[in-house]
Amino acid sequence: MNQIKIFSPATVANVSCGFDCLGFAVNDLGDTMTFTKTSDKSIKITDIQGADLPYNIQKNAAGAVVLAMLEKHPVDFGLEIIIHKGFAPGSGLGSSAASSAGAAFAINELLGKPFTELELTKFAMIGEEVACGSPIADNVAAAIHGGFILVQRYDPLAIIKIPVPKELMLVAIHPQVEVKTKDAREVLPSKIPLEDAVTQWANVGGLISGLYSNDYKVIADSLCDVIVEPARKHLIPHFDTVKNAAQEAGALSAGISGSGPTIFALCKGESIAKKVFKAIEGVYSNTNIDFTMVYSKINTQGVTILEKN
Numbered sequence: 001m002n003q004i005k006i007f008s009p010a011t012v013a014n015v016s017c018g019f020d021c022l023g024f025a026v027n028d029l030g031d032t033m034t035f036t037k038t039s040d041k042s043i044k045i046t047d048i049q050g051a052d053l054p055y056n057i058q059k060n061a062a063g064a065v066v067l068a069m070l071e072k073h074p075v076d077f078g079l080e081i082i083i084h085k086g087f088a089p090g091s092g093l094g095s096s097a098a099s100s101a102g103a104a105f106a107i108n109e110l111l112g113k114p115f116t117e118l119e120l121t122k123f124a125m126i127g128e129e130v131a132c133g134s135p136i137a138d139n140v141a142a143a144i145h146g147g148f149i150l151v152q153r154y155d156p157l158a159i160i161k162i163p164v165p166k167e168l169m170l171v172a173i174h175p176q177v178e179v180k181t182k183d184a185r186e187v188l189p190s191k192i193p194l195e196d197a198v199t200q201w202a203n204v205g206g207l208i209s210g211l212y213s214n215d216y217k218v219i220a221d222s223l224c225d226v227i228v229e230p231a232r233k234h235l236i237p238h239f240d241t242v243k244n245a246a247q248e249a250g251a252l253s254a255g256i257s258g259s260g261p262t263i264f265a266l267c268k269g270e271s272i273a274k275k276v277f278k279a280i281e282g283v284y285s286n287t288n289i290d291f292t293m294v295y296s297k298i299n300t301q302g303v304t305i306l307e308k309n
């Protein structure tokens with residue numbers, strides 16, 4: 001194989017109660033990336049469309065992943081990389097993770113698949129560290145594996161794939177305000193009351209049980225975050241209004257996507273999702289803040305090959 005073009009999905013991390021350990025992939029939003037072997041042995045990013053990101057291979061999340069993989073698996077060819085960002089960096093929808101996971105997957109294919117999915121997740125975490133300072137696995141694992149994932153453990157890394165109920169739909173709004181992951185982590189409490197911890201881990205268990213059993217009521221009851229959302233929601237204008245509007249329109253619940261500012265809502269079925277989309281849109285249409293919105297199924301495949309030759 002000399003060239004591969006892949007699609008790598010956007011992701012929603014945390015999913016309310018699962019801070020740093022739950023995530024899912026978005027079907028209709030993501031990056032497209034092309035990797036072409038060259039004879040000159042250098043690794044170059046030749047084009048980045050859709051975002052202002054570093055071309056320097058060490059400073060670019062995808063570039064750092066490629067370097068780490070080729071250090072473990074040396075090759076006698078070079079690479080040209082084209083990145084087409086399908087959504088904005090800094091949205092809270094796993095932008096750097098999509099590029100990092102896409103790079104890990106594509107290079108593995110070009111090398112003849114020497115690495116496991118777990119190893120690819122670890123390589124992709126290097127990109128997360130370059131982009132946001134922390135090697136967090138929730139977004140990259142969801143992008144690589146698809147569907148819902150649980151990061152059961154970081155050391156040694158353990159990822160569990162969780163089934164996706166068929167009718168589950170995502171509606172998300174990305175208000176054009178800046179929330180840096182680093183800043184959103186600094187507002188978090190360093191200690192939490194035991195009572196809150198019990199509520200939170202019971203909700204993680206409830207959410208996973210609901211996803212396995214297709215029980216939308218249990219999913220709705222469990223999409224509750226008593227630790228991170230209360231500490232972060234002031235960073236996102238009109239968060240409570242959007243959440244209330246989504247729930248009144250029939251959403252199972254709504255919360256902060258990753259570290260924000262995107263707000264996600266999960267819904268049962270397309271007709272409810274359409275109503276929730278309109279309700280959320282209505283809230284932000286009455287403000288002077290620009291926004292974009294997404295309406296999508298849950299991606300169950302993870303990174304996929306678009307073309308190879």
Ligand code: HSE
Pocket residue numbers: 013014019020021136137138139181184185258259
């Ligand atoms: N889970 C991270 C956070 C963001 O909420 O800070 C995504 O990796």
